[in-house]
Amino acid sequence: EIVLTQSPDFQSVTPKENVTITCRASQSIDTFLHWYQQKPDQSPKLLIKYASQSFSGVPSRFSGSGSGTDFTLSINSLEAGDAATYYCHQNRFLPFTFGPGTKVDIK
Amino acid sequence: EVQLVESGGGLVQPGGSLRLSCAASGFSFNDYSMNWVRQVPGRGLEWVSTISSSSSNIYYADSVKGRFTISRDNAKSSVFLQMNNLRADDTAVYYCARESAYDFWGRGTLVTVSS
Numbered sequence: 001e002i003v004l005t006q007s008p009d010f011q012s013v014t015p016k017e018n019v020t021i022t023c024r025a026s027q028s029i030d031t032f033l034h035w036y037q038q039k040p041d042q043s044p045k046l047l048i049k050y051a052s053q054s055f056s057g058v059p060s061r062f063s064g065s066g067s068g069t070d071f072t073l074s075i076n077s078l079e080a081g082d083a084a085t086y087y088c089h090q091n092r093f094l095p096f097t098f099g100p101g102t103k104v105d106i107k
Numbered sequence: 108e109v110q111l112v113e114s115g116g117g118l119v120q121p122g123g124s125l126r127l128s129c130a131a132s133g134f135s136f137n138d139y140s141m142n143w144v145r146q147v148p149g150r151g152l153e154w155v156s157t158i159s160s161s162s163s164n165i166y167y168a169d170s171v172k173g174r175f176t177i178s179r180d181n182a183k184s185s186v187f188l189q190m191n192n193l194r195a196d197d198t199a200v201y202y203c204a205r206e207s208a209y210d211f212w213g214r215g216t217l218v219t220v221s222s
Contacts, residue, residue, distance in 0.1 A: 034208045049208035091207055095168050096154040
């Protein structure tokens with residue numbers, strides 16, 4: 001099973017700061033890595049697919065990079081509405097797996 | 108507008124069964140694979156099952172294999188999850204999600220397994 005490890009677990013950030021969340025896979029998954037944002041009491045929403053492809057309608061301050069085992073989600077100039085938990089997910093190998101999540105809080 | 112609406116959740120005793128449904132609209136349903144993902148309240152996300160557009164490929168997490176069955180009815184734009192022999196650790200919100208990258212999600216339906 002591919003294990004996805006996210007860091008940090010939690011980050012408290014002031015508005016307009018930049019945020020970087022990393023996701024590391026236990027073996028190479030090429031670019032079969034997706035990022036989701038989940039706000040409290042809402043379902044997850046796709047931000048980035050296949051490591052770096054922005055999903056339609058997602059603000060351009062969200063971007064993704066990486067391949068193989070190391071991936072990054074970047075949020076430029078964080079806004080108050082970006083407070084959420086962010087998950088990475090791989091569908092290169094069965095069983096498909098998710099990272100444990102990174103909670104981003106606004107100071 | 109893509110919409111996914113889950114239904115069928117509820118309270119069930121251990122060993123019981125439930126059938127979840129996900130009604131899709133706003134897109135050509137028979138062109139997309141569909142997935143079930145669950146989340147224990149306050150916890151992380153867990154992939155449960157995937158079915159390809161024509162039902163030719165079906166996959167399950169080991170935790171549900173042999174107990175859950177995914178199916179779809181393309182004529183009715185719906186995907187289903189038959190859950191048998193339910194256990195307490197199946198308690199979760201169950202989401203359906205579209206396509207390999209889970210580009211759209213429903214709001215979820217809560218399944219509670221308790222005596």
